[in-house]
Amino acid sequence: MSHIFTSPILSIETALGAASVCVWQAGTVRGEWLAESAFDNAKQLMHGVETALGNAQMNYADMGALACSVGPGSFTGLRVGLAAARALALAMQLPLVPVTTLEALLAQHAPTLTQNNGWTMINAMRGQVYAQAFTKEHGAYALTGAPMLLDYADACANVSGGVMLGNAANCFETYPADTTLWRHGLPNATDIAHVAAHKITQSTTQPEAMPVYVRAPDAKMKRI
Numbered sequence: 001m002s003h004i005f006t007s008p009i010l011s012i013e014t015a016l017g018a019a020s021v022c023v024w025q026a027g028t029v030r031g032e033w034l035a036e037s038a039f040d041n042a043k044q045l046m047h048g049v050e051t052a053l054g055n056a057q058m059n060y061a062d063m064g065a066l067a068c069s070v071g072p073g074s075f076t077g078l079r080v081g082l083a084a085a086r087a088l089a090l091a092m093q094l095p096l097v098p099v100t101t102l103e104a105l106l107a108q109h110a111p112t113l114t115q116n117n118g119w120t121m122i123n124a125m126r127g128q129v130y131a132q133a134f135t136k137e138h139g140a141y142a143l144t145g146a147p148m149l150l151d152y153a154d155a156c157a158n159v160s161g162g163v164m165l166g167n168a169a170n171c172f173e174t175y176p177a178d179t180t181l182w183r184h185g186l187p188n189a190t191d192i193a194h195v196a197a198h199k200i201t202q203s204t205t206q207p208e209a210m211p212v213y214v215r216a217p218d219a220k221m222k223r224i
Contacts, residue, residue, distance in 0.1 A: 016188075020032065097209075
């Protein structure tokens with residue numbers, strides 16, 4: 001049986017450029033921090049965590065769970081954010097809820113969607129996008145299949161007849177006439193927390209937080 005999760009959630013998003021942290025409770029942002037520039041280090045992130053907690057007038061002991069984005073997105077930001085979230089969850093003995101950036105993107109737009117199907121797409125640079133289809137079943141939106149890495153041309157062909165959510169819409173010079181493009185901002189820690197709260201409500205057992213890379217890292221460790 002599901003339960004309503006009302007405890008505060010400390011949420012971290014670092015996979016999409018500028019990082020964000022929020023303290024989220026029962027649909028309300030109690031405190032947050034937004035990086036002013038591109039995120040690239042753990043020290044900056046921990047400052048953000050402390051700032052968000054301070055703005056919420058809470059401390060670590062008040063948290064009921066942690067949430068973090070697990071990609072796809074920036075390799076550097078993803079690794080730093082996930083490592084920090086894992087360390088905090090271990091130290092605080094709290095559940096860590098993994099949320100993909102594409103899940104958060106869908107959640108960001110779901111309240112105002114009217115279409116029954118479409119795609120979430122995030123610009124992956126280099127002429128490619130991170131993409132995952134979604135559909136509406138039993139009154140709720142859900143992603144289908146697995147996250148993919150598509151070239152612009154393939155991505156544009158796939159969206160015919162639906163709606164495309166995310167900043168990848170800005171990458172296309174042309175697109176099918178029957179496609180609706182939503183050129184809105186990327187999800188942040190608030191969207192991550194929203195999805196995490198829903199997941200905890202559905203199940204108290206969460207999968208291990210593992211990175212969703214989709215694209216192979218540029219830097220590879222040398223074999224010894």
